[in-house]
Amino acid sequence: MAKKKTRYVCQQCGYDTVQWLGKCPGCGAWNTMVEEVIAETPKGLGAGGVRLGLGDAEAPKPIGDVVTEDLPRFSTGSPELDRVLGGGVIPGSMVLIVGDPGVGKSSLTLAACAAVARQKKRVLYVTGEESTRQVRMRADRLDAIAETLYVVSETNLDTIKTHIENVKPELLVIDSIQTMLRPEVASAPGSVSQVRECAAELLRIAKTEGIAAFVIGHVTKEGNLAGPRVLEHIVDTVLYFEGERNAEYRVLRAVKNRFGSTNELGLFEMRESGLVDVPDASKLFLSDRSDESGTVIVPTVEGTRPLLVEVQALVAPTPFVPPRRTSDAVDIKRIQLLLAVLEKRVHLQIGACDVYVKVAGGIHIDEPAADLALCVAMASSFANRQLREKTIVFGEVGLGGEVRAVSQAELRVHEAKRLGFTSAILPQKNYEQIAQEMQGIALYGAATLGEALRLAMPRG
Numbered sequence: 001m002a003k004k005k006t007r008y009v010c011q012q013c014g015y016d017t018v019q020w021l022g023k024c025p026g027c028g029a030w031n032t033m034v035e036e037v038i039a040e041t042p043k044g045l046g047a048g049g050v051r052l053g054l055g056d057a058e059a060p061k062p063i064g065d066v067v068t069e070d071l072p073r074f075s076t077g078s079p080e081l082d083r084v085l086g087g088g089v090i091p092g093s094m095v096l097i098v099g100d101p102g103v104g105k106s107s108l109t110l111a112a113c114a115a116v117a118r119q120k121k122r123v124l125y126v127t128g129e130e131s132t133r134q135v136r137m138r139a140d141r142l143d144a145i146a147e148t149l150y151v152v153s154e155t156n157l158d159t160i161k162t163h164i165e166n167v168k169p170e171l172l173v174i175d176s177i178q179t180m181l182r183p184e185v186a187s188a189p190g191s192v193s194q195v196r197e198c199a200a201e202l203l204r205i206a207k208t209e210g211i212a213a214f215v216i217g218h219v220t221k222e223g224n225l226a227g228p229r230v231l232e233h234i235v236d237t238v239l240y241f242e243g244e245r246n247a248e249y250r251v252l253r254a255v256k257n258r259f260g261s262t263n264e265l266g267l268f269e270m271r272e273s274g275l276v277d278v279p280d281a282s283k284l285f286l287s288d289r290s291d292e293s294g295t296v297i298v299p300t301v302e303g304t305r306p307l308l309v310e311v312q313a314l315v316a317p318t319p320f321v322p323p324r325r326t327s328d329a330v331d332i333k334r335i336q337l338l339l340a341v342l343e344k345r346v347h348l349q350i351g352a353c354d355v356y357v358k359v360a361g362g363i364h365i366d367e368p369a370a371d372l373a374l375c376v377a378m379a380s381s382f383a384n385r386q387l388r389e390k391t392i393v394f395g396e397v398g399l400g401g402e403v404r405a406v407s408q409a410e411l412r413v414h415e416a417k418r419l420g421f422t423s424a425i426l427p428q429k430n431y432e433q434i435a436q437e438m439q440g441i442a443l444y445g446a447a448t449l450g451e452a453l454r455l456a457m458p459r460g
Helices: 079-085 105-117 132-142 157-167 192-209 230-234 281-285 332-345 368-383 409-418 428-434 449-456
Strands: 004-010 033-039 094-099 123-127 149-153 171-175 212-217 237-242 249-257 265-271 274-277 295-302 305-317 325-327 353-359 391-393 423-427 442-446
Touching (some): 105 123, 149 157, 295 409, 305 409, 325 332, 409 428, 428 442, 442 449
Parallel strands (some): 094 237, 171 212
Antiparallel strands (some): 004 033, 265 274, 295 305
């Protein structure tokens, strides 16, 4: 028998030590060290004693002699999910889907299972949190009934392996990895050891049998993946499903993808019948657009997809010190930096005002191209002046007040032109690059922040 030893393992980051500690040295969390019995595994084996190699040992060869072939993909039935995955699901890949409770992870995967099953492929949906009756009730609501879609409620991984051998699925869904259990591991389900061992075994099954696997994971109260960080390293793709439980829209982002881009974004709308793809998100987000002061349209780019969103700012004097800076979709440190640039370089006495920033639709903006739009929105609200009609604004703002060029300017302007916008305020360098090619939309180049404000608010 393999020799067993006892160690204390952090349940948040996976750091282990031979003695108990109140504070984890790895992540700094308090009271997360739990005693676990860990079995030493023979040399040459991976976590949990499983061999992660895909076949017999082979001799090294020149990389030019390695035979490559196009990876066969199959569709999930959702163009948005296919886009984020890189064009579809690859057999033998392992995808981790992470999100807050109630955001729609189970609904998304169950609908994808039904769509794959309708392509005459066998699908096995393993749930460890619900009964099969509950899954059937959700399937009725989502219209996700298919003949080759098999459902089982099980947490024992050994039993699940037997079901996989009997069903021989082409797509496997585990809901969720924190409920899975390997009997030979002496720890509770959801612990670092169990999550690591179960994920390693599922990866081995997926790679050796050529089964595409979707694994659903929980998140901590900080919004990070629960369990050891090694889980993200094991899988091929990590998708984060974002959105408030009561919000209308959901956003699916890829933070890791071995078979595609990590910059793609998928948008879904939550309806009574489940999640519905949003193919033209720009038109949807701008349907209730306002022309009040402090409102600016900014074209963002997520991967290969241009997306026009509405940025709203409210700047109001306050007798309280210090004034408030609040934003639900933009990093507050970024707002403070741009406010300092406005006050120092443009001489706006905005430092004593409360500033509230919001992005319509609940979309989070983190690319530098939105800097200029944020500055224009805050200055417009401070001066209480409306902006130029049907105008988009984009560009990066430096600490010196200069407006710097951004990537994919032509793609941004094309999307604005398609949706009926008549003018665009953009960095001077981008203006020089695309001015001769763009027809049907007026372009205004700005080299400094002050110049951009004068172009955006021509009457003041």
